[in-house]
Amino acid sequence: MSGGTVPSEDILNRKLDLCVSNALVKSGIGFTAGLLVSVLLTRRRTWPVWLGLGFGFGAAYTDCERSFNPVSVPGVRIVPSNSVVHTEQPSAFDQLQKRVGSMFGATADAAADNASKAASSVSDTAKDATDKASSIGENAHHRFAELSSSAGEAVEKQWNNLQDAAQGLSQTVAEKSKELTDSVQGATNDKVRAL
Structure with a gap:
């Protein structure tokens, strides 16, 4: 490698880096738009996203093609290094262009820039909505837990009351049956003595 020349690998690497970065940036802009x-x-249809992504890739491909094949650009010519380069004054059309x-x-x-700002505001709004939804979900979960615990306590209290009432009823039935048995036994004993 001589002092003033650049290796062709470096030129190729720079062009490839430029193509990849252009593809990422322009497809990102197209995707965002x-x-x-x-x-x-369009009510959340997918075709605008794909169309924007396609336009971004197309623009990046065109720039990459111009970088690797400058002869395909209208008005570009390659001048041999041994010929004298004649510089012309740019025409009014060239200046206007x-x-x-x-x-x-x-x-x-x-x-x-506007599209990226709008996308960031949309993402911020979506994040806020997600945060609000999660806080509402947490509040609902806590409220449900409170209601279920209070309902559990009420059911347990009713169950205890029902058990107490059943126990009282069984004691009453036992007392009444004992009284009835005693009265029947007493009547039977009286009739046996009478005979």
Whole structure:
């Protein structure tokens, strides 16, 4: 490797890194935009998410293709290193195209920032709703536990009362049967003596 040249492996690695990072960022932006459209406009259908993800991957693929094959970009030509490069002044159309491209880039960046802010607010709202639902569930569980324990105590109290009443009834029946047996036995003894 000489002092001024860059190895082709480094160039390839940089281009691959750029392609992968572009694919992740642009598919993430497309996914987020599709998710927002799905949640806000299409009643949670999945096709906007897939469409946004596809647009993101498509944009990343186009940038990657331009990076690896610059000849496919209109207006690009490869000049041999031994020829003299003639520099031209950019035309008005080229300047206008450059300004429009920078404006679109700034608009795309602003849209991506707004989409990420909206996605974070949606995720915060969903987190708050989940927290509220879990606290409501915990409160309901505690209330159910209180009611079940109080109901258990009431049932136990009624059971004890019922047992006491049954025991009292059995004692009364035993006393009455003893009195009846004593009176029958006394009457029988009287009749036996009378005979």
